[in-house]
Amino acid sequence: MLFPTTVFAIFFLVVFTGGWLLIRQRQWWSLFMLLASYIFYGWWDWRFLGLIVFCTVFNHAAALLLVRHPVPAVHRVILWVTVAINLGLLGFFKYYRFFVMSAYSACGQLGIDCSLPFLEIVLPVGISFFTFQAMSYVIDVYRKDIPPADNVIDFATYLAFFPQLVAGPIVRASDFLPQIRRPVDMGRVDTGAAAVLILGGFFKKVVLANMLAKTLVDPVFAYPEDYGALDVLLGVYGYAAQIYCDFSAYSDIAIGAALLLGIRFPANFNAPYVAGSFRDFWRRWHISLSSWLRDYLYIPLGGSRAGNWVTHRNLMLTFLLGGLWHGANWRFVVWGALHGSYLVAERQLGRWLPAYTGSNRLLRALLRMGSILVVFHGVCLSWIFFRAETFADAWQLIVNLADWRPSELASVSAVVLLLGGLAAQVLDGDRMVPAARWFNRQHVVVQGLLAALILTVILGLGPQGVAPFIYFQF
Template sequence: MNRLKDIFTFSEEFPLIFTQINFWIFFAVAYFIFALLYKRIHLRNAYLLLISLFFYYKTSGLFVGILLFSTVSDFFIGKFIYNSTHELKRKILVTLSVCINLLTLSYFKYAYFFTDSFNALFHTDYEVVNWLALWANGFTDLSYFTVDAIILPVGISFYTFQTISYSVDIYRSKITPLNSIVDFGFYVSFFPQLVAGPIVRAEHFVPQITRPTIVSKEDFNKGTFMILKGLIKKMIFADYIAMHFMDRVFDTPDMYSGFTNIMALIGYSLQIYGDFSGYTDIAIGLALLMGFQLPVNFNSPYKAINCGDFWKRWHISLSTWLRDYLYIPLGGNRKGTIASFIILSVLLIGVVFALGDPIVTAVVAFVVLVLGVLAIRYKAVGKHINANINLMLTMLIGGLWHGASWKFVLWGGLNGLGIVVYKYWRKVSPYENSTKWFSHFWKIFITFSFITYVRIYFRGESMDHISKWYHQIVTNMDFENALAVLVHYKIVFIIMIIGYVSHWLPQKFKDNLESKYATSPIYVKGIVATLVSVLCYQAFSSDFQPFIYFQF
């Protein structure tokens, strides 16, 4: 009874995380009640809204109020957009929706980023004050909320993008608004994907809300398979290798050789894939068990043959969201707008300033100057710049979405640069149309190496940590002791090999494995589930291991 009390009351010590038993007890109870209600659509939606809000409350406490604010404001703005016949009014309303959501996101996620950048640029010493907490404390004599810190609500980047897509899709006449705020609240807060995606587009999910629940045998089989696969990815290929190797190295990179640092970075590529795709696999599986389809978010990203291909396979719901709601509205590959040039200039200046390296500053200034002169003198150069400026801007903003730091902007910019370079390289590459296995292997190897290398700006705690990592790579590779490192962490490296090999297996083999699971008797499924549970339990640590993308 005490365990149930801990699960169904708020406690920071007992969050509802997919990898903890508390969540599965919660889901079992919630699913039992769902089975009694699912035939009545409105009651089903109201029930799922309530347990989703409770799930978020268990994860983020009173920040559920921010989720409710976003839900209420966008529900009514969506109604006003749909009912308005005046185009200017419709534009004002959709702009209002975007501004409310982005300002809310910016307040909680980027307040320190903007303040620190301003202080560094103008040599001031402004401090962040939580004005929302100050206002809330004004209603009582007691100070319930701290005013000297702004805490980032879990998953705010995900549900903010979902509510924006709802208003924009109504404006574009792709959907009609939901009549019930309960139904809309369910769309915004559906608990499997609420805190770490995938980002659900209104045009894809809203039509499911008013349909009867149908959980077919195929849905059950695929749903349970996805859950088991996700648990293995997260608890073994992500958490185990992180706890027993990578976290130690990244915490103090200067204490390890360059070789060990490189191996840790290679391991991190497996960790972040296992962590994030594991979460979305579980989310998709849970949704299927309740009769709802969530979008695919990963498609074997480390099989990508170039950077552009990688971003079509990695975090697909974000990549397509940025394409449809940012890249194309800015002009796509046709032209760069004045806004594009201004925003890109600000971001580039910020990255250069954050790096603080005079050589980098000089190189960037020289490249910008040369490109500017060539664009003025030669129209063809200007055309190429216009064709790529929105791509670079989208990747830079995508980097900023991932974290409120200039190192994330730099990471996004490097990925964008990788896409642009490949666009021109493929025109002269003698291997572009080659069907030989070695050419295909080489493309995958180069792409994986580049994606893994730039992740140091994603994983590094600070630019100082990243500098230490580089220093060890350049000055202390220590190949003489490489074998000793591999032997000492042999279990970790064996798991890494298994993880990468399983990722690179042919898709046909994976489909056959899923098919065999689906057609197996129920007792076989039970045995498989038991074995996976035991395996994950053996790898489980008492240390709390949140999903990486919770911070976004």
């Protein structure tokens, strides 16, 4: 069930009405949301509901065992077993084929004849997201940062809550569970914020992301040898804008839909392409994943506490695994390695080159602009590996950057679309608060009519059909 479809629109109306009718009975609300979330997930493939139910029961049992078992030494064993089983599930469904193929290839190069069982495994949608949420819950209970959920239904609702189930944001139990434990404030619903987030998300996905894909990105990445430097630049910049519009649109719609159901999610994006450093970029891009990797991987590895070399190793490991999280392909590992290298290089440069502290505003602005451009282009280079079908294609695109021939894709509309995609970052953070407040002040009929009008404009402007969100594949 995709967000911008009629089926989802009908589904959401039923869930919204039912949810608010049950809002005072929290247990019934949880159960209702759980059923709705399972219908949402089962709509894609009901057979994988068993996987999410297993994940729920197993992780909740582990959390209860962690608080009830009297021997602290056993807690560590429970934690490791739980993490291993969660990673095992993820590894089997997402990486089995990748590891088998990589092993075959390595054996072939070494001249060893190996026969490994080859299975065609369907990747369950959202598995990377719900296994990470489950692991963070058990680790937080182990660290005594949060108590376990009151009951398995609450935990199941947290894990399967449909707005964020298939493509995030990766919500922490510490953010979600307290919200379903306490009674909801019946005073106000943020219709303005929800409308801005949902309609803004629809605009980014249906109009900008889909059109960027159709006009600039897909042609360049499908036939990289056919395009010269200018077209490759347009295609790569276009992909940077497309993936931002696509993924942040999903996050915004998820946050807006959850808001209408009385649940607040953390922000997942904050104008990432105006970041002045790679560190800053990762504070603005897919915030829920980068903070997850920081708290459950980078810091446990030692973070930046044990000297320069160990810090660099930890950064590289975190980003290599972060890259692999995105998909079972060496291209994603290279993408992660590039970002890890950027952060290591930036850290090292920061030690050698002191930051400008003078009072010259023009120089300060130029330096800021320069650093934004450097970061943006570094990120764009990594997107080439993220998006290209093969390494050969990625390399071809990089080589073609030196091939200056007349452009086939450049036009005023292409440039406007590209700039529009990048300018969509203005919707992030608190920049749209005045619009949300203005919307909230309108009469309910005006609110409904206005939202319908904006939706009609979006659907009219967007290309025919609904392309799946990019992050569904992860």
